[in-house]
Amino acid sequence: MRLEPVANPSLARLLGFPAVALAVTVLIGSGLAMVAGADPFATLGLILRGAAGSQFAALETLNRATPLIFTGLAVAVAFRARLWNIGAEAQLYAGAVMVALLGTGALAWPAGLLLPAMAGAAMLAGALVLLGPAVLKVRFGVDEVVTTLLFNFVVLLFVSMLLEGPLKDPMGMGWPQSPRLVPEARLPRLVEGLRLHWGFALGLIAAVIVWVIQTRTTLGYEMRAVGLNRQAAEFAGIPVGRVILKTALLSGGLAALAGFSEVAGLKGNLTLDISPGFGYTGIIVAMLALLNPLGVVVTAIFVAGVFVGADSMSRAAGVPTYIANIMLATALLTMVLAIQLSRFRVKWG
Amino acid sequence: MTEAQEGAQATVLRLDGITKRFGQVLANDSVSLALKRGEVVALLGENGAGKTTLMHILFGHYAADAGRIEVFGEALPPGNPRAALDAGVGMVHQHFTLAENLSVLDNILLGTRPLWAPGLGRAAARARVVQLARDFGLAVVPEHRVGNLSVGEKQRVEILKALYRDARILILDEPTAVLTPQETEDLFATLRKMVAKGLSVVFISHKLHEVLAISNRVVVLRHGRLVGEVETARTDRAQLAGMMVGAEVRAPERRDSAPGVALLTLAAVSTADRGSAPGLKGADLELRAGQIVGLAGVSGNGQGALASLLAGLEAPIAGEMRLAGAAPRRWSPRAAMRAGIARIPEDRHATGTIADFTLTENAILESYARAPFSRRGWMDWRAARDFAARLIARYDVRCPGPETRIRLLSGGNMQKLILGRALEGAPRVILANQPVRGLDIGAIAFVHGQLLEARARGAAILLISEDLDEVMALSDVIHVIYEGRLSPVFARAEKSAAELGEWMAGGGFADGAHAA
Numbered sequence: 001m002r003l004e005p006v007a008n009p010s011l012a013r014l015l016g017f018p019a020v021a022l023a024v025t026v027l028i029g030s031g032l033a034m035v036a037g038a039d040p041f042a043t044l045g046l047i048l049r050g051a052a053g054s055q056f057a058a059l060e061t062l063n064r065a066t067p068l069i070f071t072g073l074a075v076a077v078a079f080r081a082r083l084w085n086i087g088a089e090a091q092l093y094a095g096a097v098m099v100a101l102l103g104t105g106a107l108a109w110p111a112g113l114l115l116p117a118m119a120g121a122a123m124l125a126g127a128l129v130l131l132g133p134a135v136l137k138v139r140f141g142v143d144e145v146v147t148t149l150l151f152n153f154v155v156l157l158f159v160s161m162l163l164e165g166p167l168k169d170p171m172g173m174g175w176p177q178s179p180r181l182v183p184e185a186r187l188p189r190l191v192e193g194l195r196l197h198w199g200f201a202l203g204l205i206a207a208v209i210v211w212v213i214q215t216r217t218t219l220g221y222e223m224r225a226v227g228l229n230r231q232a233a234e235f236a237g238i239p240v241g242r243v244i245l246k247t248a249l250l251s252g253g254l255a256a257l258a259g260f261s262e263v264a265g266l267k268g269n270l271t272l273d274i275s276p277g278f279g280y281t282g283i284i285v286a287m288l289a290l291l292n293p294l295g296v297v298v299t300a301i302f303v304a305g306v307f308v309g310a311d312s313m314s315r316a317a318g319v320p321t322y323i324a325n326i327m328l329a330t331a332l333l334t335m336v337l338a339i340q341l342s343r344f345r346v347k348w349g
Numbered sequence: 350m351t352e353a354q355e356g357a358q359a360t361v362l363r364l365d366g367i368t369k370r371f372g373q374v375l376a377n378d379s380v381s382l383a384l385k386r387g388e389v390v391a392l393l394g395e396n397g398a399g400k401t402t403l404m405h406i407l408f409g410h411y412a413a414d415a416g417r418i419e420v421f422g423e424a425l426p427p428g429n430p431r432a433a434l435d436a437g438v439g440m441v442h443q444h445f446t447l448a449e450n451l452s453v454l455d456n457i458l459l460g461t462r463p464l465w466a467p468g469l470g471r472a473a474a475r476a477r478v479v480q481l482a483r484d485f486g487l488a489v490v491p492e493h494r495v496g497n498l499s500v501g502e503k504q505r506v507e508i509l510k511a512l513y514r515d516a517r518i519l520i521l522d523e524p525t526a527v528l529t530p531q532e533t534e535d536l537f538a539t540l541r542k543m544v545a546k547g548l549s550v551v552f553i554s555h556k557l558h559e560v561l562a563i564s565n566r567v568v569v570l571r572h573g574r575l576v577g578e579v580e581t582a583r584t585d586r587a588q589l590a591g592m593m594v595g596a597e598v599r600a601p602e603r604r605d606s607a608p609g610v611a612l613l614t615l616a617a618v619s620t621a622d623r624g625s626a627p628g629l630k631g632a633d634l635e636l637r638a639g640q641i642v643g644l645a646g647v648s649g650n651g652q653g654a655l656a657s658l659l660a661g662l663e664a665p666i667a668g669e670m671r672l673a674g675a676a677p678r679r680w681s682p683r684a685a686m687r688a689g690i691a692r693i694p695e696d697r698h699a700t701g702t703i704a705d706f707t708l709t710e711n712a713i714l715e716s717y718a719r720a721p722f723s724r725r726g727w728m729d730w731r732a733a734r735d736f737a738a739r740l741i742a743r744y745d746v747r748c749p750g751p752e753t754r755i756r757l758l759s760g761g762n763m764q765k766l767i768l769g770r771a772l773e774g775a776p777r778v779i780l781a782n783q784p785v786r787g788l789d790i791g792a793i794a795f796v797h798g799q800l801l802e803a804r805a806r807g808a809a810i811l812l813i814s815e816d817l818d819e820v821m822a823l824s825d826v827i828h829v830i831y832e833g834r835l836s837p838v839f840a841r842a843e844k845s846a847a848e849l850g851e852w853m854a855g856g857g858f859a860d861g862a863h864a865a
Contacts, residue, residue, distance in 0.1 A: 216730075218723040225714070229703040235660065235694055236714040237682035 017342040021334035029327040036319035043313050050312025051305035059196045065304035069203035070258035071282025072296040073210050078251035080291050081223040083244055087148030088255035089279025090155035094129045095122030095256025097159060099263040100167055100178040100270035103185030111184040119260050126256020127249040134248030138241040160272055178270035187265035199261030210293040223247050284332050359386045361549050362518055367416035369402055376402040378573040389550040391564035395593055395789030399573040400553045404520050408440045409433045439511025440520040445503050449496035453489050457510045481512050485542050501532040520551045525559055527648050530850035537563050557586050569593055603801055609638030612809040613778050618668035620654045627833035628654045636778055636809035643824025644813045647853050651833035652813050659780040660692045661685030691776035693767055695783045701767045704756035708748060711755050712737035712770055744769035761792030768799055779803055779810045817846055831855045
């Protein structure tokens, strides 16, 4: 068996394989639902209805997509420059900590000042969390996959320590959670009366900004050059080390905005479970989007839809929620395969 | 015809209508070829003509889209190197496929015996290797570690490896690219012994004089098609060159000129060793305006270190480098470019270009950070495109347009873009590291013409090449590099190819550095 590149893939090819991938995902999801004792034909409808069948469902999906847009962008930016940031989870929590520090009454500023200050502080914290591994990579060649991954646990334990100590809510009845944010520190609703908050709009703006950075700025050119061929970039005089550090700052800052938007927009206080792995799921989101920042918005909504829809389906049909995780994993694997198949032709023999 | 004659004329290998397409490129277009017992067939063609592809198909690395292969009358299943080996086809690749950390003997035995029989019959195997080495004049010591061998020795191990597996047909892919003239002679002696014993050889090359020296028959490929097949005895250089490129070729015109001031000097400069690649060892060098300094040497003798130094990638650890009389304070690629050094890197794929960037993006790779391409952090893509379009027109880069990804271009057109990018700023010093390696004759003439033009304009040029002919044809003065040391400077035509070959093998260096 061998793969041969298809010079100019047709539209049918480009859309057909991903469609098959989706169908396979649904098939496996339904099959599992059937094993769990539910009607496989009903489950697909339940997933779709749960993800987008009502205004409430659609907004829930967009709410869930918001942190994924940020972590997806963080990963897309880093991976584009071949900085393997597996630590978006840590950067997210670093941002969330800054929100809890500044937003629970420490600063008595009006919302117009407080929110930008919180966002800025969050980005700074996230950027610094990734800067460490990036410096180690540039100076000593330490593999950032290892350092950023391990930092996730370090930061999470650090947050746990804060929530058991200085940041612990005295009114929290012993739960490891921070006090609630003051009203000025909350991200307002996008439309009055609807559950969607400004974090989602911020995510869309961030995606456009990242896209502009990558395609229109000198830094974006440098980041792409370093990612595609580091040796040639070095030879051409591109300051490779500095570009990687700048990429780290941008990536870490973006991931931290996920923490900012979750705490200030959705939850209202810091707990240890604000992220059910948004940092890791961001990798899936970015890969499905082929690292395109505008594509990240689409794939983040898709991934969020699968989660929300499968959640709702499992409640309605009485099957376990981990079916959502399996469906997502299937979607990723089949989609990656589909993308390859749309560009390469398989020859047997 | 007697039976003995018929035996000598027996066809051992037959390629029939081999066609292979990579995307839009037709690499082999219905190529047919027959190899007889005891003959050397030279496969001649420019780079990109499809020679290597054809041999990869024969050896089973690729499967052909159409056509069939017969070895000793039996059809060879496509895409199966094992079957090719078993049928008696051996291949010596351009880049060796040896395990550096194993001994010569282990390398030869690798893959020939089952894993669960270690040590079994080792003495017999060793005796056989020694016998083969003696029969074919391949001097190697079975116990030596391959990592410590010279390039010529490694090649001998590769050939032994094929012979040990009872290869009756040997394919040599550009075998002389890495050899000194003397080593090439030794290789030819071995090949003559092999054909005398009834083996058959396919000799891939684009060097005409070698093809004329060793082959019985020449097969010429151009753009994937077989364009000519002649008995070597009935042809000459001009005819072969004409077949190769489809037109008559002329040597570049080179006028004598008086050298000007020294633009770059090295005084006893040393650089750090990089793994197995030696650094410079107390090198003295002077690059003068209007002069081409040729650097001859066998690959891996410190050319890389000298190139890295001039390119700004490495700084001296001892000695002094002066640019127009002054020693640079900080040394980096950007500092080198600011000092007026244009750099043509050795490897245009890995270092010179970014494959997935467009021509536009590659054209500004060295100047993107300056106006007009970049202003206050924003790219001006229109200015970049105009610049790329200008290079494309002025340096005759054949391409669909500036927005084409450069990976789709041929090596020659890629090199023309790199050349244009480097020469556009009217540089004072030009580092040309293997500027024509792997290019076709048309592109070679273009690149050499541009270098000579720059020389006439007063640029100081360092030409690094493993092709001694190229160095001797273009240079005003010549240095030989050996294990990081530079020979004294030789005037043009002061030394013959054979004498320079002695130096390339370390001859003149024996009594310490800089023995003249």
